[in-house]
Every structure is written in C-alpha cells, then in structure tokens.
Amino acid sequence: MILEYNLQFFAEGQGGDKTEPATPKKLSDARKEGQVAKSREVANGLGLLAVFLVLKIWVGNMGNQFLSVFHNIYNRISDTIVFWHGFMPKQDISTIFQSMLMEAVIIMAPVMIVGFIVAFVSDVMQVGWKPTTKPLRPKWNKLSPLSGFKKIFSANSLIELVKSLAKLGLIAYICYSYLKDKWPLFFTLYDMPLLQAVKLAAETVTDLGIRISAVYMILAAADFMYQKYKFSKDMRMTKQEVKDEYKQSEGDPQIKGKIRQRMQEASRRRMMQNLPQADVVITNPTHYAVAIKYDPKIADAPIVLAKGEDYMAAKIREAAKEHHIEIVENKPLARMLYANVDVGQAVPPELYQAVAEVLAFVYHLQGKV
Secondary structure, rough: OOOOHHHHOOOOOOOOOOEEOOOOOHHHHHHEEEEEEEOHHHHHHHHHHHHHHHHHHHHHHHHHHHHHHHHHHHHHHHHHHOOOOOOHHHHHHHHHHHHHHHHHHHHHHHHHHHHHHHHHHHHHHHHOOOOHHHHHHHOHHOOOHHHHHHOOOHHHHHHHHHHHHHHHHHHHHHHHHHHHOOHHOOOOHHOOHHHHHHHHHEEEEEHHHHHHHHHHHHHHHHHHHHHHHHHHHOOOOOHHHHHHHHHHHHHHHHHHHHHHHHHHHHHHHHHHHHHHHHOOEEEEEEEEEEEEEEEOOOOOOEEEEEEEOHHHHHHHHHHHOOOOOOEOOHHHHHHHHHOOOOOOOOOHHHHHHHOOOOOOOHHHHHOOO
C-alpha cells in the first residue's frame, strides 16, 4: 500500500523554518506595536540603585524634616485640644492629617523623582524615544482562557519563574550576609536614644538597599542580553515571508520585469521612428551601431538618435540601408558612443573631433561640402 504525505505539515508555518533575520520593515512595524527588545530589570535595578543612593545622601536631612513635621503636628494637636477643652473636632483631625501627609510627600519627593527619572532614562537608552499607545489598546484575543492557559505553561513563563526565584535567592543571600553580624547591635536599639536608633536603622536600610541594587544590576545585564536574543529570534522570518514583504513594498518582480520590458520596447520603437533623421550610422561593424544627427539649429553638438547591440545593431543597419543613410565603420568610436552616450544625449566634447571627422566624410560623399 502506498501512503501519500503532505510535506507542508512538517514546515514551520508558511514558507518553512524562520531562518531569515527580520527586515527593517518588520522591525519598524514591531516598534509601532510596542514590541521592542527591552528588559524591565534594567529600569528596576537602576531605579532602586538611584533611590538608595539618594537616600544615603538625603536621609539625614529627611530625618530632621520628619522630626520637625511631627513636632509641629503634636504642637497643633495640643493647642487644638486645649482650645476645645479636651475635645478635638473631626474636621481639625482631618486637616492636621492632610497637612502631615502633604509635608511627608514633599520630603520624599526628591527621592521619588530621581528614581522615576533614572528608570525613564534607562528605558529610553534601551529602545530610543518613540512613544506609542498601541500596547495600551485592548486586544480581545488575549482574553481567551485557552491562550492564557498556554502562556502559563509556556517556556517563557518557566524562564520568568527561574528569574524570579534567582532574584529572591540573591536578595535573601545578600540580606543574610550583610545582617548576620549586625543582629547583636539591633537588640540594643531599645537602649539607644531615639535619634541614634533612627540613624542606625536608616544607615542599615540604605546600605543594604545599595548592595542589593548593585548585585541586582548583574541580573539586569544578563536579562537585557537575553531579551535582545529572544526578540531577535522572535522577529525571524521565513523565506516566503521575506519574499511576500518584498512584493508588497517593492512590487512583484515578474510584474516589474514585464513593465520594464514594455518600457524598453516602447523606447526602441521611438528610437527606430527617429532613425530616418540620422546623418550617419557608425558601426563596430557587427556588434554595435550608433545613429548620429547633427543640426546646428537644434543643438551645438551631434546627438545620438539610436544605438543598439548585436540584434538591435543589425536592425539599425537594415533601417539605415532602407532610408539611404550612410554607414561608416569605426570600431573604437562606435564602442565609445554606445558605452558613454544615451539616446537623445549630445556627444561629449572629448568625442567631438572623432565624430566631426566622420560627419565630414559623409558630407563629402553626399556633396554637401
């Protein structure tokens, strides 16, 4: 028994395997859709590092400002309670709380602004500045439970899980290695003055944060290289996709070839129609033929009316004989004119002398001189 197989079932999509690098057009289209090779870990790592570095510098000033805020708030609370004889209206509580919250936001603003700017700049450095709103548009196909189920058990989800576990393990190790020698000091916090205890806690948090952020950047660099590789792999195209894109952008090569052929045929017809006006046809003698006309009223130099190689050269010679146009054999001049002068163009100055000698010879035969 003979079984028939359809080999297309073994191909990876239309056109076979995706072995071709992405074309500039596909990369541009992907960019418009918000698909870029970008690592979120780079922005997160740089943002955290910037925040903790600013905290390291700014934390002392922040502590003094917070103490000043609490001092002012408690004074206002005391004054309000005294004014209302032990009772504090709900409206005053709300006003004091809003004021405290606003002042806390103002104190924390420089740290948050620096973190945002650094994260934003890191994204721009990775992919450049070309904002698009297309990724924000709802895509109903992503709401499919089946597609969501596939994503959960995809290779990409497994890689993301490994990355998350690696980050947790790395952070846990850094925290343990840094804090293991500081535990005895923490147990004495209750015996320290308030400002000294706050200073110790702030220094510990910022130093630990800087260490975590710095090591986190190693993971971010590795993730950035992986995202570049993954994006390049995902953007690959099949040979058929490259051909189809070329047809869409440049046109079907077969159709363009036919159009070019028809244009050449039309040009030859016009050329042969103008040939009877020529004064002389210069030949190779068989490979090239160039028809020349000189009319001082039209142009200061002789003009090439027609030229051809092999078959067309033979057709030009036949037409010249038919219209009683002189045919002069001059191999070097014929080759030079064919290679350097297009139909309808004037003869260049460096060939004036040679062409003038041929025209003088022809005019002499015709009795014009």
